[in-house]
Amino acid sequence: MSASTHWIATACMQSVLERGGNAFDAATAGAFVLHVVEPHLNGPGGDMTALLATAEDPTPVVVMGQGPAPAGASIEHFRAQGLTAVPGTGALAAAVPHAVDAWLLVLEEQGTWELADVLAYAIDCAEDGHPVLARVSAQIRTVARTFTEHWPSSAALWMPDGAPPKPGELLRNPEYAAVLRDLVTAGDDIREGAADEHGAQDGRTARIAAARERWRTGPVARAIAEFVRTPHRHSDGADHAGVLTREDLAGAVARFEPAATLAFRGWTVAKTAAWGQGPALLEALGILDGVPDDQLDPSTERGAHTILEALKLALADRDVHFGDADVDLEQLLRPEHLSARRALLTEEASHQFRPSPLGDGPSALPPLLTDEEHSRLRGDPVDHGGSGEPTVRATGEARGDTCHLDVVDRWGNIISATPSGGWLQSSPTIPGLGFCLGTRLQMMWLDERMPSALRPGRRPRTTLTPTLVLRDGEPVLACGSPGGDQQDQWQLLFLLRVLVGGLELQQAIDAPALHTLSMPGSFWPRTWSPGRAVVEDRLGEEVIAALEARGHEVVRAGDWSLGRLSCVMRDPGTGILRAAANSRGAQGYAAGR
Structure with missing residues (x-):
């Protein structure tokens, strides 16, 4: 059984199961398809968390695909930029992208298929096109002015004819298809007999491990680190440069917990x-x-x-x-x-905010969220998020959201995963890659007293x-x-x-x-x-x-x-x-x- 937030992803996952793949092969294939067909809800520059259990071991395991704050993402740096909160859009708000490495970890450790076969579905959707959702078209239309005036690389990808694509029109992303093909070729020289030198048990896992390393240290990492150094428009109305570096990208690895x-x-x-x-x-x-x-x-x-x-x-x-x-x-x-x-x-x-005091003394309850401070944060009564699709305000502020998938196979392997971040409206598209970075750091506070305060190397308190x-x-x-x-x-x-x-x-x-x-x-x-x-x-x-x-x-x-x-x-x-x-x-x- 397969289920997801988009019918094409579900169809691809079910195809994997019908062809003998297990739940983890199917989920990984579907996740990369979601990068393509729901780009307003997730992307390879974002994050994911998952829960899985295998037929051999029913103990639930977390797939930790939430990247940390970069080494340069400190409260002091953000305050020096004149910020009192982490912006909602722009590369300054990007955590280290973890989604791709996390999915490749799942495939490497729990899957059975070759990477080329798993990624074939997403490559096809990106190269040959898929019918664009009405919600994607509407989202691009809403941020079209930001694209044309401030994010030209995004305008080039999502508005190639100068206007948002119409609902149902075929939408292509050949640059992302090329990124995926490059990951496949990363392990081309690894044969079954040569696997030991790569520290893997067999050629299949060695080839996936090589793709993971290439993602973190190869052309994608170089393009990201170079691009974010150029200041660009953020949600606070100012231009800032991002702080992600090649060292950040190389050092953060997804894991099981x-x-x-x-x-x-x-x-x-x-x-x-x-x-x-x-x-x-x-x-x-x-x-x-x-x-x-x-x-x-x-x-x-x-x-x-x-x-x-x-x-x-x-x-x-x-x-x-x-x-x-x-x-x-x-x-x-x-x-x-x-x-x-x-x-x-x-x-x-x-109507009160009533957290639990834990332990003794003044540190038992961080004092940030006082009634006075809450009174300054009261929201617009119509800002309720709808069905989970991105909320776009009249001011032009665009938020992103998330997608989801679940798979269970004939043997009893099961996985539930929530990919997100790297929305097309979150930051400028990185030229040559076909995707942008996420903005998960906006979930961290510029207040040292909070457990979820912005600190280099710490993970945002994700909602995934x-x-x-x-x-x-x-x-x-x-x-x-x-x-x-x-x-x-x-x-x-x-x-x-x-x-x-x-x-x-x-x-x-x-x-x-x-x-x-x-x-x-x-x-x-x-x-x-x-x-x-x-x-x-x-x-x-x-x-x-x-x-x-x-x-x-x-x-x-x-x-x-x-x-x-x-x-x-x-x-x-x-x-x-x-x-x-x-x-x-x-x-x-x-x-x-």
Whole structure:
């Protein structure tokens, strides 16, 4: 079974499975296709995180594809540029790109196919073209002025005839196809008998290892390091140079890490550690684990209110405590702490920011997020992120978003991955490469007191947050969604509907969605909206009115607008596979047999 946010990626992944590849071959092929067909949502200059488990070892493992801050990305440097926050666009906000190395790591360590066969799908889409999405066309149209006036290399790639491509028109990216072909040729001289000198077990893995090294140290790294030295327009309206160097690109390598887990109603939910936002979902589930089943239906007034309030508490802890630092996740997920957080749930909507103090003394609760500072960050009530597609403001500010894929194969290998960053609108296209850099550093604070403060070599506290669910020690479900701060919120609704409510996968994805904005946004310019809940109108007039009576400031987002989840599921007892994908936007797709 394969599922993703774009039908072409799903079709390519399913093709790999049908031809004998495993889930990791398929996921890697689909991920590189997503670079091409959803360039407004992800790219090779971005990042990814994934959760996987193999048929041989069901222990959930994190694929850490979130690059760190470059050596030159210090708070002092940014302040010297006149900045009080990391910009939302421009190469100064770029973390070291990790997406490509992470996917090649998955293929090298867990896959079975040759790199040339895996990349053939993306090369074909880039060279011969694919029908451009209406959303891609609209995004290019929105930033066309920035392209023509400030980012000419982006205009040359995305507006070759001087205008955005029309929806359905074939869109090509021959430069990126050439980059992928170069990675394939990196291992051409490695034969089966010559593999040992490269430190690999066989010729296939040696060829992939050679491609990884070429990505980090070859022509791509040289082009990036040279290009970012030229100042260009950023979201603050000024021109800055980036700080990425060839040393940064060569030194940062993707890796596997242990997953953080929590037991919930007989299931085990696995997420990234607290360098990402994933454990916020675990904390929310832990808070709700002590709530009766009949109060956990998101489609009811009681359930929606309870879930929103639990999310506010979990996200407050995310914002104050999470980061690439020494996070006491064990204490945050301890039953006694979860019970104390549960006791804060009341019948009324909270408009307060209530993180947990951890430990003793003044360092127990970083003092940054005071009521006074929050009052300066209150957001626009219509800025709710829609279905997870990029939000574009009337001022011309363009945000990016994310894509997602899930795969399970006949043997029981399973993976959930959320690629993102390197959006076509995030920074200027690098000439000769066909892609741009990401802007993940905007999730870091220019405040030394925060665990997620900008520090060289530290990872941004990413919102990329795929999920694996296990039953009796066996992986059974992989799911995830685009959506930034909403990713874990929408996944919480899905998990409650499946694990507690017993809904079928597609029913749970299609059910009315909602989320809270009662926390500082993770992205520039970091607005927040105390007490605000965004809901799909299909939640119903009675439920919406009851939420408002409880004190929620409700923003209606339309009938089918929130969430872009996809998932796959496997019953270890019968071997039966299931999958589902988001119907909103008629773009996501699930397939299998």
